[in-house]
Amino acid sequence: MTELRGVGIGLGVAQGPVVRMTEAMPAPQNTASTLGADAERTRAREAVAAVAQELTARGATAGGSAQEVLEAQAMIAEDPTLQDEIDERLNAGGTAEWAVHDAFAGFRATLEAVGGYLGERAADLDDIAQRVLARLRGVDAPGVPDPGHPFVLVARDLAPADTALLDLEKVLALVTFDGGPTSHTAILAREKGIVAIVGAAAAADLATGQTVIVDAAAGIVTADPSDKEKNRAAERAAARLSADAAPLTPGALADGTRIALLANLGKPADAADAVARGAEGVGLFRTEFLFLSSAQAPTIAQQRESYRELLAAFPGKKVVVRMLDAGADKPLAFLNDSHEENPALGLRGLRALRASEDILREQLTALAEADAETDADLWVMAPMVATVEETVYFTTLAREYGLKTAGVMVEVPSSALLADRVLAHADFASIGTNDLTQYTMAADRLLGSVAGFQDPWHPAVLRLVREVGAAGARLGKPVGICGEAAADPLLAVVLIGLGATSLSMAPSALADVRRILATRTLDEARSLAEAALAADDAASARTAVTTLAATLPQH
The missing domain is CATH 3.20.20.60 (Phosphoenolpyruvate-binding domains)
Structure with missing residues (x-):
């Protein structure tokens, strides 16, 4: 039994098998286009537009803070400055894949240098670029896997588009090795009521199939727990469900002080x-x-x-x-x-x-x-x-x-x-x-x-x-x-x-x-x-x- 520490979101506890987040696709090579600049430009713009539309649709489905985040991502994807950067690379003879990858990377560096609100948006560019590349390659974008059974999702961090539409019937809990208590992942997990621990650096060593207990109240991920630990966690989860079903009461301390x-x-x-x-x-x-x-x-x-x-x-x-x-x-x-x-x-x-x-x-x-x-x-x-x-x-x-x-x-x-x-x-x-x-x-x-x-x-x-x-x-x-x-x-x-x-x-x-x-x-x-x-x-x-x-x- 091994304990990994991070920052818990809420008081929930859950247990199940680990499933690791799909890794990002490799960067494309800078090879000359065989289609010509006009054809590559059409491919790039159609892919970007499709991704922007998908992000907007996901936001409308998710609602809440997630909708605001995803609509912002869609706007970034179709930013005219970014489109100009893509066109510049296409005019130089590059493929749509390379032009998108290199333009997004350059735009990311620019936003990081600006800092502030725009600096934060830089992190979103990686997810957008991956989705556009996947569209160009005709493959599924890297994202949350679906193993066909309930699982504990372990990832470096989650893109807002993934967090917004997590299937709560399948995702028992969320563990990230990056991020903090005010990250997008943490805020959206809290809004959706997902049992989560963020910033657990040692979780990078967890393997798919490994059983873990995610105790958000303690901020601890227990890997390979004993039967006794699993039973105790199950009892706590059941007690919490029972408490959630109790009649709602005004906020108050144990001595009756109203809050x-x-x-x-x-x-x-x-x-x-x-x-x-x-x-x-x-x-x-x-x-x-x-x-x-x-x-x-x-x-x-x-x-x-x-x-x-x-x-x-x-x-x-x-x-x-x-x-x-x-x-x-x-x-x-x-x-x-x-x-x-x-x-x-x-x-x-x-x-x-x-x-x-x-x-x-x-x-x-x-x-x-x-x-x-x-x-x-x-x-x-x-x-x-x-x-x-x-x-x-x-x-x-x-x-x-x-x-x-x-x-x-x-x-x-x-x-x-x-x-x-x-x-x-x-x-x-x-x-x-x-x-x-x-x-x-x-x-x-x-x-x-x-x-x-x-x-x-x-x-x-x-x-x-x-x-x-x-x-x-x-x-x-x-x-x-x-x-x-x-x-x-x-x-x-x-x-x-x-x-x-x-x-x-x-x-x-x-x-x-x-x-x-x-x-x-x-x-x-x-x-x-x-x-x-x-x-x-x-x-x-x-x-x-x-x-x-x-x-x-x-x-």
């Missing part, structure tokens, strides 16, 4: 699933879906209808809507499409909205009109707030439109360190742990080369969360968490111990978080938080909390 469990949503159509899973409202509604697929800003009427649909799904419940969070890292021609050397530190979030205040005012108008037509408790918040002055600007403007509850996202260390002054003007704060970690650790959260720094368990990040929690308690203002950290059940307890009063996450994570909160009192949550703060790094914090939790009584 609202809310949903992160990307579009109104996602509301029904969140309600079915027991979401007590919405802690983060991302409005970007209305803007990112448009050549121009949506009208007030178009926005109002989407907001009304969302609010109508949560009568009497809190719905927190984030204003458009876009800018140079996600260029919008009607907002800000100018080049910036470091877009993560550029004109984004509220900064971009202030530069185009008409868009912000139109959003507020549409939200106020939708609020007047529905019975939800609407809260609005501004993204990327860094100063007290920005807080005053947004909350004053929101109240000008009759929106009674206006708050800010705490994603920048400055707003966390000045949380008492920020909350003197804002009605609430919502901590976006993904960006807060990025800016605290000076590690772009979309750049794979520094993914190891992007861990919300880091004590430096947790200290900032404590600052906001303490300010909220002193001023009687709610402090929510709406980043990926809230979906990590053990970390969720720590966040409550640091002063968070609500947690918002992907709907599929609600059951696990609800379950673990019910096993801990507020005093215990505070003790676990102190253990995490006393550590020197993220891994030590996670280990310290896991060790202490094992010694505490189960309620």
Whole structure:
């Protein structure tokens, strides 16, 4: 029996035989075309168009975050700049296969050099290129195998197109040797409720057919387990299924302290699933879906209808809507499409909205009109707030439109360190742990080369969360968490111990978080938080909390 360690996603446990991900196809040779440039160009463009269409179709089938990711991939595949690069190689006498391979490789290097949002998209190019090559060669694209029986999928990492459409009747669990807790694989696995462990480097040595137990709660893959271990894992899995079938209850700690469990949503159509899973409202509604697929800003009427649909799904419940969070890292021609050397530190979030205040005012108008037509408790918040002055600007403007509850996202260390002054003007704060970690650790959260720094368990990040929690308690203002950290059940307890009063996450994570909160009192949550703060790094914090939790009584 061998134990391999990684980062678990959720609290699930599963067991079964390993099936390794199909390896990538070899690169084509640079040989002269026998068909001519025009024929090769037709082949290349038809293959690219077919792949883009397939990615879009997969996204429509998958829905949720996966749809956004796959639609972005489809846009990359048909990028005019990339097409020009392919044509250049075809005009030089190359084959479509070589032109696609070399152009994608060159484009990948360019995006990696840019970094930020575009740097992250570079990793997607490998999967797109492989799919186009497979189409040109008339073979199946490398992807998730189908051995005809349930299995544990082991891979270096998964492309979004593969993760989005995993057959959950066949894939018992997912193990990757690359990636981290905020990677696309981890986010999509959490959204789909897949038992997963990411970043388990030693899993590269697992062989197809080998039996493993994947324990996400412990972050351990057990290879060649004993019968006793397999029976214990089966009992835990059965108990978890039974708990999932239990009646839904509001989020609360073991001592009765209420902790609202809310949903992160990307579009109104996602509301029904969140309600079915027991979401007590919405802690983060991302409005970007209305803007990112448009050549121009949506009208007030178009926005109002989407907001009304969302609010109508949560009568009497809190719905927190984030204003458009876009800018140079996600260029919008009607907002800000100018080049910036470091877009993560550029004109984004509220900064971009202030530069185009008409868009912000139109959003507020549409939200106020939708609020007047529905019975939800609407809260609005501004993204990327860094100063007290920005807080005053947004909350004053929101109240000008009759929106009674206006708050800010705490994603920048400055707003966390000045949380008492920020909350003197804002009605609430919502901590976006993904960006807060990025800016605290000076590690772009979309750049794979520094993914190891992007861990919300880091004590430096947790200290900032404590600052906001303490300010909220002193001023009687709610402090929510709406980043990926809230979906990590053990970390969720720590966040409550640091002063968070609500947690918002992907709907599929609600059951696990609800379950673990019910096993801990507020005093215990505070003790676990102190253990995490006393550590020197993220891994030590996670280990310290896991060790202490094992010694505490189960309620």
